[in-house]
Amino acid sequence: MNKIRKSFPVVKHSLYANTAAIGLMSEELQEWRQEHDLDFLIGGSEMKMESFHMISGVRDTLGKFLGCDRNRIALSPNFSLALNTVIEGLSKENNVLLLQSDYPSVNWPFESRDFNLTYAKIDDKIESHIEEKLKHGKIDVFAFSLVQWENGLMISSDFIRYIREQYPDLMMIADGTQYCGAFDFNFDNSGLDILGGSGYKWLLAGTGNGYMLFSERASERLSLKSIGFNSVNGNIEAKNDIRLAKRLEPGHLDSTCFGSLDFSIKKLMEWDIKIIEKHNKTLIEKARESLLRLDLLDIAVAKRKAHGAILNIRGGEELFSYLSDNNVCCSRRGGGIRLSFHLYNSESDVNTIVDILKSAPSSLSSYKN
Template sequence: MQNLRKKFPVLNQCIYANTASAGLLSEDLMEWRQGHDLDYLIGGSDMKNKGFAHMPEIKKTVGRFFGCQPEHVALVPNFSLGLNLLLEGLSKDKTVLLLENDYPSVNWPFETRNFKREYVTIDANLEEQIHGKVKSGNIDVLALSLVQWVNGVRIDLDFLKQLKKDFPNLIIIADGTQFLGMEPFHFEDSGIDILGASAYKWLLAGYGNGFYLVKEGVMDQFELKGIGNGSVNNDASQRNNISFCKYLEPGHLDSFNFGSLEFALNFLDEIGLEHIQTHLNKLSKKAMDTFNGMGLLESFVLERKQHSTIFNIKGDKALFQKLAAEEVVVSPRGGGIRLSFHFYNTEEEIDAIAKLLKR
């Protein structure tokens, strides 16, 4: 992983512990983007038309990378827009189970549409709480982030798979924005029915691109209403023959943004998600041991059997400003300071942060 750091020049200027806010732009992707816009400059509409025609290939790349059939992939600008389009087609008589203090783009769309809702707290017994609520028989939909944006708590994917087996009528909708890109993931083998994500964080694809993966068995639970010329690929004769995922693509799909997504996925594929996972596991353990030893972590985080590489440590605005002054890039979140590490981070950087905190 050390050689890969050279592709991210910002790492020469700071300790970047902020991928949970924004993943870094690589030199390779920047060069691809420059080439794309140069082609647009000299090719105009001809070049853009070729870009539109390439979208099915991008869906194949997304599907291959995440274990999903290409026709069950929808390309969206971001997770939030996709979820709002989906919920316009979901019956309001559904009762939804949400996590307290989950990412606003997960909870708010259900809340503003006045779905019947129940909540569980994010703690050491998160999975047991979810199972108990679903077992009560009143829950139709479970919607949650796979990794929590404030403190890095991650849901047990094996638990979700078993939950779906135990309650096959439960619709499980997940936000993978803070998870996808950390380790191998196969959608069809998971317990998740609908998985959406923005790709500017751990997938390192820049802003303006994301996707939804949808299992066929859940499609009849929605009557989607989003529609436009993009839904029929500029062919008005297909007005009454629109597939599920094309209702999530009512407008044009930008070749710059979704081409960036394709490039980023191929880049991660070359590195190997297994290698990324191994490195991130080391960083997670290192950070857990280091910050726990300093008494900086919430106690319930230590009780969970698995954690991501996102950590929220005790600290105020003054500490945040001191870290910033020392060229450590982090985010104030949830009353503390959030640090997040990707494959371009090192154990030595965690030691350096700990040294600054001790000072």
């Protein structure tokens, strides 16, 4: 990982623990983007027309990386836009299960429409809470984040497959933004019906690109009306023969943004996502053990076998300022301070942040903050 770390200049001058907010750009991606813009400057429309073929190829890259057939993959500028489009195709008579305090872009689209909503509590027994709601309520749709944005709580993949077996008619929609890129994932083996995400966090692809994957049975439950010239790839005769994924692509997509997604995912595959996952799990476990000893984590975190690459420590604005003054880049979230670690972080980063926290006045990390 030390060789990979050299591709990210920010980590040379900062303790970067903020991938959950935005992932870093690699030097290789920056060079690709420069060359791409130069090609447009010189090639004009001819270059842009050729880039449409490149954008189509992004589906192949995503399909290989996330385990899904290219024809069931939609490209979108971001997860939020894609989800809002998708749920317009759901009957408002559906009973929908959400998680309390889940990411706003997961919950708000459902809450702003006339669905019948039920909520499950987020804590160390989250799977039990979900199953309890499913047992005692007629739930048609379950929408959730694979990894919680505020504290990194991760829903077990085995549990998702178990729910699929127990409730075969349940539609499961997941946000993978805080998961994909940090850990290995295979959509077709996941039990999910829909997986969406944005590329600017753990995929390290910058803003303006996202994706949505569909199971084969998802089209049976969705009736989307969105349409445009790009939905038929410029073939007017195909207006009445548009597959589900292309309903999410009514207009042209930006070649720089989706070229960046393609480039970054190929780099992750080159670096090997399984090795990245192992590295990230090692870092987060080391951080979790150290922060628990400092009594800075909710004890519920210690009870979970698996966790995302995000932790939330006790502390308010003063501790956050103390960390910032000591060159730690992180975020204020969920009443605490969010730390997140990715492939360009090292065990030394974790140790240094822990030492900085040890050196902080005890009042800065008290429960009062």
